[in-house]
Amino acid sequence: xxxxxxxxxxxxxxxxxxxxxxxxxxxxxxxxxxxxxxxxxxxxxxxxxxxxxxxxxxxxxxxxxxxxxxxxxxxxxxxxxxxxxxxxxxxxxxxxxxxxxxxxxxxxxxxxxxxxxxxxxxxxxxxxxxxxxxxxxxxxxxxxxxxxxxxxxxxxxxxxxxxxxxxxxxxxxxxxxxxxxxxxxxxxxxxxxxxxxxxxxxxxxxxxxxxxxxxxxxxxxxxxxxxxxxxxxxxxxxxxxxxxxxxxxxxxxxxxxxxxxxxxxxxxxxxxxxxx
Numbered sequence: 443x444x445x446x447x448x449x450x451x452x453x454x455x456x457x458x459x460x461x462x463x464x465x466x467x468x469x470x471x472x473x474x475x476x477x478x479x480x481x482x483x484x485x486x487x488x489x490x491x492x493x494x495x496x497x498x499x500x501x502x503x504x505x506x507x508x509x510x511x512x513x514x515x516x517x518x519x520x521x522x523x524x525x526x527x528x529x530x531x532x533x534x535x536x537x538x539x540x541x542x543x544x545x546x547x548x549x550x551x552x553x554x555x556x557x558x559x560x561x562x563x564x565x566x567x568x569x570x571x572x573x574x575x576x577x578x579x580x581x582x583x584x585x586x587x588x589x590x591x592x593x594x595x596x597x598x599x600x601x602x603x604x605x606x607x608x609x610x611x612x613x614x615x616x617x618x619x620x621x622x623x624x625x626x627x628x629x630x631x632x633x634x635x636x637x638x639x640x641x642x643x644x645x646x647x648x649x650x651x652x653x654x655x656x657x658x659x660x661x662x663x664x665x666x667x668x669x670x671x672x673x674x675x676x677x678x679x680x681x682x683x684x685x686x687x688x689x690x691x692x693x694x695x696x697x698x699x700x701x702x703x704x705x706x707x708x709x710x711x712x713x714x715x716x717x718x
Contacts, residue, residue: 445516446482446490447710448604448637448671451475451508458496461551466679473675475512481674481683482514488707489516491671491714493578493604497521497548502536509541517543517714519578525562530569537573543714544576550608555584558592567596576600576714579632581607583615586622593630601630602669602713605638609655612644620658627662633713634663636690636705637671640680647680649689656693665701669709 452459453472464470482490492505492515502520509515518541522532536542549558557563570577577599581589586607593601603626609619626632636659643651659668670690674683681689694702710716 443488443707443711444486445670445707445710445716446487446672446674447602447669447714448493448635449478449490449674450493450495450676451478451505452495453504456496456501456504458498458501460496462495469675469678475508475515478674479514485683485687487514489514489716491515491517491519491543491710493519494521494546494548497523497551499523499532502542506539506542509539515541516716517541519544519546519576521546521548522566524566525560529563529566533566533569533573533575537575540717542575543716544578544602545570546578546580546604549580549585550582556588558585559588559595564595567592567599571596571598574600574715576602578602578604579607580604583607583609583619583622586619586626589632590622590626590629593626593632597631600713601632603632603634605635605642605673606655606659607634608638608642611639611642611647611651611655616654616658620662623658624662627664627667631667632663633667633669633709634659635669635671637669638673638676640677640686640689641673643680645680649692652689653693660694660697665697665704666709668705669713670706 451474505518509518522545524547579589579601639652672683677686
């Protein structure tokens with residue numbers, strides 16, 4: 443089964459996408475399952491993980507309703523206020539939905555880089571472990587040391603790092619990110635998403651632009667802990683779906699078919715405990 447493990451839907455009239463303004467250009471419009479379905483069919487993708495795009499409980503319910511109506515959505519990564527006094531109860535309630543597979547606070551937008559280490563968040567992380575949910579870590583390179591500390595505190599927390607932690611490809615920076623990602627891969631059991639890289643590169647990116655970063659992720663996490671995703675429709679700011687899909691084929695071509703299949707779907711099924 444081929445899984446796109448990172449895609450979004452949104453309906454602008456809902457009004458809770460604070461980052462989604464006319465300034466973002468062509469993605470400032472509604473994107474719903476009917477838009478993605480023919481693209482998935484053409485790419486031979488069997489299912490997706492739908493990931494939150496707004497820090498609200500209402501958007502999580504919106505996504506779960508879409509999942510109820512859309513067979514290709516195999517799982518939903520939602521949002522909860524981790525600092526709420528009743529966060530553990532909220533997580534327990536959400537976990538009753540069979541397609542709720544994970545949660546994602548929008549760490550990249552939080553002013554405090556060490557936010558994830560606040561003691562008040564521990565009950566939320568413990569609840570995620572108790573309900574067998576996956577934590578999507580939406581981090582930037584500067585967060586990686588804190589993420590390693592968090593995972594040392596909660597070694598049983600299943601974690602997927604989104605977008606390779608957004609390396610600064612546009613600036614050509616590699617070394618610091620590479621060192622921290624290698625350490626995280628070695629010291630933890632975290633998975634990492636091979637997604638979101640095209641929007642971190644310059645607009646004229648080529649496959650060779652991405653290759654050093656992708657090779658490092660493969661070498662650090664191995665083919666059994668990398669997970670492919672499109673980051674559609676955000677990716678449209680830098681690439682259409684077919685181009686990123688074919689670029690991935692080129693970047694993974696040196697791997698065995700079994701390893702490619704794992705990155706393209708098998709690892710997502712394990713990381714998110716997909717039921718179908």
